[in-house]
Amino acid sequence: MSRELGDGHRRFLQTLMAVGITDEQEARALYQHCCDTHTMQCIPDKLDDFIEAINSRLQPMFMQIRKGMSEENGRQYYALVNMAETDITRMTSDYADNELELFRKTLDLIVSSENGKASSTDILNSTDTMTSKKLKKSETEHLLTRLVQDNWLCERRGEYTLSTRCIIEMEPYIRTMYQEQVKVCHICHNIAFQCQICENPSCGIKIHNPCVARYFKGRVEPHCPACDDFWPHEIPGTNETSRYQNNVLYLLSPTRRSEVARESTSVLVGLCSCRK
Amino acid sequence: MTQRKRLSNVQSSSQSKRQSNSFMTQEEDEDATFTQPSTSQVQRGLEKLTAAQVDQKTAEVVQYILVKDQKKIPVRRADLVKHVIKDYRTVYPEIIKRAMQTFEQVFGLKLVEIDSKNHMYVLVNNLDASTARPSPVERPSNPKMGLLFVILSVIFMKGGVVRENLMWNTLKKLRVDPGQRHEEFGDVRKVITDEFVRQRYLEYVRVPHTEPVEYEFRWGQRSDMEVSKAQILEFMGQLLEQDPQSWTQQYREAHSTASSSQASSSNHR
Numbered sequence: 323m324s325r326e327l328g329d330g331h332r333r334f335l336q337t338l339m340a341v342g343i344t345d346e347q348e349a350r351a352l353y354q355h356c357c358d359t360h361t362m363q364c365i366p367d368k369l370d371d372f373i374e375a376i377n378s379r380l381q382p383m384f385m386q387i388r389k390g391m392s393e394e395n396g397r398q399y400y401a402l403v404n405m406a407e408t409d410i411t412r413m414t415s416d417y418a419d420n421e422l423e424l425f426r427k428t429l430d431l432i433v434s435s436e437n438g439k440a441s442s443t444d445i446l447n448s449t450d451t452m453t454s455k456k457l458k459k460s461e462t463e464h465l466l467t468r469l470v471q472d473n474w475l476c477e478r479r480g481e482y483t484l485s486t487r488c489i490i491e492m493e494p495y496i497r498t499m500y501q502e503q504v505k506v507c508h509i510c511h512n513i514a515f516q517c518q519i520c521e522n523p524s525c526g527i528k529i530h531n532p533c534v535a536r537y538f539k540g541r542v543e544p545h546c547p548a549c550d551d552f553w554p555h556e557i558p559g560t561n562e563t564s565r566y567q568n569n570v571l572y573l574l575s576p577t578r579r580s581e582v583a584r585e586s587t588s589v590l591v592g593l594c595s596c597r598k
Numbered sequence: 599m600t601q602r603k604r605l606s607n608v609q610s611s612s613q614s615k616r617q618s619n620s621f622m623t624q625e626e627d628e629d630a631t632f633t634q635p636s637t638s639q640v641q642r643g644l645e646k647l648t649a650a651q652v653d654q655k656t657a658e659v660v661q662y663i664l665v666k667d668q669k670k671i672p673v674r675r676a677d678l679v680k681h682v683i684k685d686y687r688t689v690y691p692e693i694i695k696r697a698m699q700t701f702e703q704v705f706g707l708k709l710v711e712i713d714s715k716n717h718m719y720v721l722v723n724n725l726d727a728s729t730a731r732p733s734p735v736e737r738p739s740n741p742k743m744g745l746l747f748v749i750l751s752v753i754f755m756k757g758g759v760v761r762e763n764l765m766w767n768t769l770k771k772l773r774v775d776p777g778q779r780h781e782e783f784g785d786v787r788k789v790i791t792d793e794f795v796r797q798r799y800l801e802y803v804r805v806p807h808t809e810p811v812e813y814e815f816r817w818g819q820r821s822d823m824e825v826s827k828a829q830i831l832e833f834m835g836q837l838l839e840q841d842p843q844s845w846t847q848q849y850r851e852a853h854s855t856a857s858s859s860q861a862s863s864s865n866h867r
Contacts, residue, residue, distance in 0.1 A: 329706060332706030332725060333706065335706070336705065339705075340737035349735075352733065379704045382654075383657045
């Protein structure tokens, strides 16, 4: 159903067009700002309704404001995406054919990797098997810089991952292209790249790193939600050292100390009573 | 998309006022063959099409213009007809009308024909740019816009036209040298005389009867629409710690109804 928009909606859309992607907190603040500026009513929890109204008018142009989770920090983000193409042709206006081929190869590397990363070395080596005009080393490096600048990839310490915006925008394409090959998070059911995998060979479920942190929060002994095997991986947000520290701290905590005091008192009492 | 230079012997006198490095392209040839259909032709054309078809074509036009406008280069009608409109030529005016409506209603943008002779369009912000409080999400700023703003200020304060030598000297004082590669802007001369001109922010016109050839700078059509002269004057006032009203002529021009109706307080998108 197509809804009537106000200047508040338009300002929100213009801003999102300019930045491409924004996190949930910023989106809420922007929603408030846009409504205030154009004296529109702003109901705090109705951001998604507000966006729905915009989406109803964007739909004929195959554009949408979509929500997705960052694999880095677990936060929700809103991105303006192009739904028209079922291919990577959404990038066509900015990249040459052979550059797009290399991007697809990088995507292949990331999808098939365990950690959702592709090293610059592996990407550079993949130019050997290019079918379109081969990219030179310097051209590949320059292309990777542009892909990061244009917010399709992220780079850290020589390794490349898909940006949150890329995942949100390309999810339908990736699901179609890679089908069974792409990992899916057992908890949130979205496609997963940076994730943990159950070590049980007959299970093998995947969970996003932030989803692991949320699901196993506070649990002393994590178990796979599917097969109940011990979950051997480090739970993000707590590391082994801190778990040990937590246990030790617990032992030295006031609660425990008073417990120990009570226990030892009763032992002493017991001993004393034995002697009698 | 390759564009070929052609000898412009057949340029009319009005065209010779434009930059001397203008060129005729294939697209302009095709545009010459596109004649605006009459109202009755449009009506008949619409009868043959379904509402869904017209909506679809409108959506394609909107998408196309949005992508093109990202680079700030005006959209040529000829390109639009060739790449998007195609078989829907007979209903072109209706499609453009609906596209304009979509831009206003959905995006708060205005599709403006910047050149009625050569039929070129640009997108301009329809929303009032000034807000009581700054936006919590800052749109990425382009440093080139800062450079442009300075250039526009110089031109405006100098009465609307500046010889290029004066401009280069002024910029050199700000350590922007057309002869040297700039850290932020790269090839400064190219940005100012080519990029800004193609984007219609500036006009770089040859001064007639000068030997050696000299050029002068004027505001471009996009600047007329997007940049507020009142804002420039405010900026100059702050910079030089003077009351904007002290520049009486410029103040009058900045606040005349003609210039203020074009660009209220809207700035670059």
